[in-house]
Amino acid sequence: QVQLVESGGGLVQAGGSLRLSCAASGRTFSSYAMGWFRQAPGKEREFVTGISWSGVHTYYADFVKGRFTISRDNAKNTVYLQMNSLKPEDTAVYYCAAGHGGYGRQTDDFGSWGQGTQVTVSS
Numbered sequence: 001q002v003q004l005v006e007s008g009g010g011l012v013q014a015g016g017s018l019r020l021s022c023a024a025s026g027r028t029f030s031s032y033a034m035g036w037f038r039q040a041p042g043k044e045r046e047f048v049t050g051i052s053w054s055g056v057h058t059y060y061a062d063f064v065k066g067r068f069t070i071s072r073d074n075a076k077n078t079v080y081l082q083m084n085s086l087k088p089e090d091t092a093v094y095y096c097a098a099g100h101g102g103y104g105r106q107t108d109d110f111g112s113w114g115q116g117t118q119v120t121v122s123s
Contacts, residue, residue, distance in 0.1 A: 002026045002098045002112050009094060009117030012086055016121070020081040022096030022114055030074040033101040035110055036081045038092035038119075045095070047105040051079065059103055086121045093118050 008020040022034070035050040049060045049070040058070050067086075072079040079096055094117050097110035104110065 002029060002032060004096050004098060004112055004114035006094065006096050006114040006117040009119045011120045011122065014086060014088055014121055014123050016086050017082070017084045018086065018119060020083065020094055020096075020117060020119075022079045022081075024077045024079070024098065026077075029077040029098075032098040032112075033104070034070075034072060034079040035097045035099060035104070036070060036079075037095045037097060037107065037110075038090075039095070039116075040092040043092075045107055047107075048094070049081065050099075050103060050105070052103075053101065057103070059105075061105075083119070086119075088121045088123045091119060091121050 003025040004022055006022050033052055036048040037045050038048050039045040051058045051070045055072045067084050069082040096114045098112040099110035
């Protein structure tokens with residue numbers, strides 16, 4: 001298992017940008033596929049984006065394509081989520097997660113989770 005800690009959340013106006021980071025502990029970070037999910041109040045946790053262990057392959061939920069970018073730095077044991085053109089409907093707690101590949105989009109595809117970071121987008 002890998003331990004994950006997110007940071008970078010906050011309050012931003014619509015149209016603004018935020019960059020989330022997820023720092024992982026453990027020497028095996030580079031063997032994990034990573035993902036970002038989000039959960040708004042009263043809603044289920046939903047997939048946002050994922051990245052392969054090498055960083056070569058990325059995939060996104062339709063509602064963030066062209067606005068969000070996932071990346072990773074295996075030397076720093078960190079995965080990032082750059083969020084641009086933010087909308088009020090992007091308001092949620094954002095979680096990073098570690099899995100074992102396969103381009104999963106379900107929470108069950110990921111075995112380790114961070115505690116989450118709040119993103120609030122004002123209109």
